[in-house]
Amino acid sequence: MVKSGLFEGYDTGSFYDEMFSAPGQPRPHYAKLFQKLAAMAPGQFEERRRLADLSFLIQGITFTVYSDGRGTERLFPFDLIPRILPQSEWERIDRGLSQRVVALNLFLQDVYGKQSIFKDRQIPRWLVYSCPNFRREVIGVEVSRGIYTHICGIDLVRDSKSGDFYVLEDNVRTPSGISYVLENRLVMTRTLPDAFQACEVLPVNHYPAELARILRSLSPRGEDGAQIVLLTPGIHNSAYFEHSFLAQQMGIQLVEGRDLIVDGGIVYTKTIRGLKRVDVIYRRVDDEFLDPLTFRADSILGVPGLMGAYRAGNVALANAVGNGVADDKAIYSFVPTFIRYYLGEEPILKTVPTYLCANPGDLSYVLEHLAELVVKAVGESGGYGMLMGPAADRAKIEEFRERIRANPRNYIAQHVVPLSRVPSYDPSTGSVAGRHVDLRPYCLYDGEKVTIVPGGLTRVALQHDSMVVNSSQGGGSKDTWVLRGEG
């Protein structure tokens, strides 16, 4: 009888369990980790966990929750038991994501360019033009090297019924979270060194170098001496830690809007030695706040005149302006169409069937089945503007009914995907229980190939029975290990 220690009495429940194929039966790619963890003395795991938390705290790795009135920075809860994927499974995901990123980029080139997809009647123009994040201001703008989707975070979930991965949503505006992938890995290797060494885990630490390489390649004045900056909304932004982390990792300047100035269509940073020209901006400021002359006049986060410089090709922005039309949750249901239309390929990854409330037929179905569905506002991200029907009370459902009726185009609905689970440690009980997870890999596109650091951010819903994994909604994270080989 194998000693199962920490996993004694662990219940896989009625969900797909990433670690166990049956109670007490670890999957082959989890076998080594299982041995290491099960062999730990009681209390040892808890001690390691505290060390890991302390390490995050000391490094100041935090995020901010907006909807919570306290508005404080918090530690992003980290769970020590990693999510492991065998190489063969990862390779399929990698291919599927690459295909998707290239198709999304072609879609953006097309809707802001020739618009052949409308002429060929693959998607109705009204659906695209009515996206809250469709930006008419960039129609006809030629972006550097034709790249819109430099950095994408694409959320995947494993469906417990089929065991298959589905794309849940695309994030092609300013996806965040990669800093946690890098930091989680660092903390993991320090906290559980023997377990990490026992498994052959593919590295992730080349991400900043790869991103810096792509940013440099966008420079309108050539790569040599290209001046690259990271534009942050500032210290109050939920992802400010990540902005400063990435800037430091890439060795580029971290700036706020007030540090930049545009003169005659050229962007400069203000330095103590005078103005210095800027070639590439990795911007983590949303479109509508980027330039008060073009977008919201009340934005003080942006740089007046920036869009003029961008349009003239004097500065490159990553990601491009207007990408929100591609990760609109109503457009999501057309991504398989984009893959077939632009690439002539069949989609490798599945997408969740989606009801568009803008279609009258779908709308009446959604309104009748709100208690069974997940409803999402099309332009939101981070779990904001969302209804989890099965978990919601009557008042919340009625509130959404009114919101959907008032603006059907703004909502889509899907059936709940029962997410897979990974054993996770519950400090309040000192035991391990199954918790639902998703996976957000980070894809970098240089115009020719898509580079994805193996794995990505595994987000975990730490509350029992919850399927909402967003950090802003009380989720945590795990390190994600992609093994060399099958374990």
Place this chain on the structure above:
Amino acid sequence: MNRYRLVHTTEFVYDGPVSESYNEVRLRPLHDERQSCLSFRLTTNPGSRGTAYRDAHGNWVHQFNVLPEHQRLKVEAESVVLAHEASDAPADPTTLAEFDSRSHQLDEEYFDFMAPTGYVPHLACIKEIVEVAERASGGTVAGFAQAAADLIHQRFRYVKGATHVHSSIEDSLSIGAGVCQDFAHLLLGVVRMRGIPGRYVSGYLVPGSTAAPDAKQEDVIGGQASHAWAEVLMPNTGWMGFDPTLGKPVGLRHVRIAYGRDYGDVAPVRGVYKGHAGQSLSVDVRVRPAIDDAGCEQLNKITVGNVPPPSVLERPQQPAQQQQQQ
């Protein structure tokens, strides 16, 4: 006389010093089969640096910035325009019934000119105007647009100051009055509610006395030549102008500058600057017959000497006032 020289001057005067002024102007008249823009010149005082581009609707946009401290900013656009004689083609005979049978196709192509906007929201109370216009339309699309323009001209009073540059049609509907910007938006509201594409036109109305020196002096509505009206899509012959403010056909005296979904797409001058100071805006448009046919477009060759660095004083960023199209 259908060749005009237009000088459009916009001047901002601030109560105190301001800096880092960024502006975007749509002042260059269109150049197409209906009018030729023979020359265009944009100057600013203080001098500025800028870029130009064409927006999604095909309008010319000039952006420029003035970084050093200043207390007034003058923007002068001078253009020479030749208005072409209209063809004698008969009005588009398409009936509303024929139009309705094809409308799904137009919905797709002209989404932007059919969907509600901030200035032209979808309001149930317009339905009554739609119904009256339909009864007076003679059954055609052109007749409908004309009847709608006439109804607005008759029912709404032209009152300067009744509304402001950011007013939506809700304001003019509630007070029964407005200026040409509101009237153009109202007409768009009516035709769009009927399912017919309509677009906002920013431009100039050349005073009658200038257009025909021998003709009898005619009041320019609003007292100046800056003007706005709307164009409605005729399914067979294309866009056709209707002027609900003037109550007369759109013709040689209408000079077009820019198209859009509403005023927000075509504001002649918009900007932001830094400073605590209050601002006042004055606009003057002068039109006279162009005698010489001065050559091609000449954009202001902007010459800026040594630009002093922007003041280190932190100043709040403010939006510049915008001119209402009256």
